[in-house]
Amino acid sequence: AQSVTQPDIHITVSEGASLELRCNYSYGATPYLFWYVQSPGQGLQLLLKYFSGDTLVQGIKGFEAEFKRSQSSFNLRKPSVHWSDAAEYFCAVDSGGYNKLIFGAGTRLAVHP
Amino acid sequence: DGGITQSPKYLFRKEGQNVTLSCEQNLNHDAMYWYRQDPGQGLRLIYYSQIVNDFQKGDIAEGYSVSREKKESFPLTVTSAQKNPTAFYLCASSLSGGPHNEQFFGPGTRLTVL
Numbered sequence: 667a668q669s670v671t672q673p674d675i676h677i678t679v680s681e682g683a684s685l686e687l688r689c690n691y692s693y694g695a696t697p698y699l700f701w702y703v704q705s706p707g708q709g710l711q712l713l714l715k716y717f718s719g720d721t722l723v724q725g726i727k728g729f730e731a732e733f734k735r736s737q738s739s740f741n742l743r744k745p746s747v748h749w750s751d752a753a754e755y756f757c758a759v760d761s762g763g764y765n766k767l768i769f770g771a772g773t774r775l776a777v778h779p
Numbered sequence: 780d781g782g783i784t785q786s787p788k789y790l791f792r793k794e795g796q797n798v799t800l801s802c803e804q805n806l807n808h809d810a811m812y813w814y815r816q817d818p819g820q821g822l823r824l825i826y827y828s829q830i831v832n833d834f835q836k837g838d839i840a841e842g843y844s845v846s847r848e849k850k851e852s853f854p855l856t857v858t859s860a861q862k863n864p865t866a867f868y869l870c871a872s873s874l875s876g877g878p879h880n881e882q883f884f885g886p887g888t889r890l891t892v893l
Contacts, residue, residue: 675819702884709783709869709884710822717879756821765810765876766837769821 668693670759672770679747680778687742687773689757698760699740700767701731705753713755716740727751752777781806783885785870790890792857792864800855800888802870808883810876811853815839816867816887825868828853829876857890865892 669692679685691697698717702710714725721733731742740757754774758767783804792798804811810829814822824837828847842861847853853872857864868888873880 670821698879707887707889709886710871711884712881715881758822765873765880765882766824766827767822767882769823771819771821 668697668759668768670757670768670770672755672757672773674773675771676774676776678776678778681749682746685742685744685747685751685775687755687757687775689740689742689770690738691740691757691759692738693759696735699731699733700758700760701725701729701740701742702756702758702769703727703753704756704772710756713742747775747777749777749779751775783870783872783883785868785885785888787888788886790888792890792892794892795859797856797858798864798890800857800868800870800890802853802855802885804851804853804870804872804883804885806872806874806883807850808872808874809850810873810880811847812871812873812882813837813843813845813853813855814869814871816869822869825855827876864890866890 671690700715701713704710713729716723716733754772756772757770786801812827813825816822823839826845828834844856870885871882873882
């Protein structure tokens with residue numbers, strides 16, 4: 667069965683530091699991959715997505731992610747974190763091509779001033 | 780402005796009662812989805828609909844029911860058969876059910892069973 671693992675439940679970084687959030691997926695074929703962000707008590711907003719082609723994808727708010735097939739990973743990165751980036755981040759995979767998303771458990775990001 | 784609205788934002792229910800959560804979109808999207816979110820578990824798919832008058836069960840459909848009589852509306856009923864209904868419920872929509880279509884999410888409804 668398809669699955670998504672986000673190994674880090676909580677991460678704390680200082681404002682201005684770099685960030686990497688990990689995501690590993692389990693799927694036989696090339697997956698469609700997504701990163702979403704959720705502010706407390708709110709819905710989810712799409713940060714970026716990977717379908718095919720260039721394995722480094724750029725998203726909104728200065729985020730990027732790199733698809734590594736050999737490692738079954740799709741890690742999210744940002745070179746310099748802002749206090750407003752504090753939120754929960756979800757990695758998701760569309761396993762069957764029918765837009766049925768499987769989500770990881772999420773990583774909660776805290777940003778220290 | 781186009782978007783997805785969910786109402787109410789907070790909902791309280793007594794055990795044994797059915798309750799209906801509203802989801803409306805004015806994005807002219809064909810596909811709509813209901814997710815349940817519990818702490819530490821991410822989002823799980825309850826039901827989805829790729830077109831009006833058609834819907835399919837997701838991974839955790841037991842104790843829930845939906846209807847899709849209009850393109851813009853996809854209400855979710857939490858029945859008394861749902862053993863643990865307290866959760867945050869998110870509705871989403873996409874242009875169609877294909878993989879290249881971003882899912883847009885509503886602000887959610889927090890349901891608490893008293």
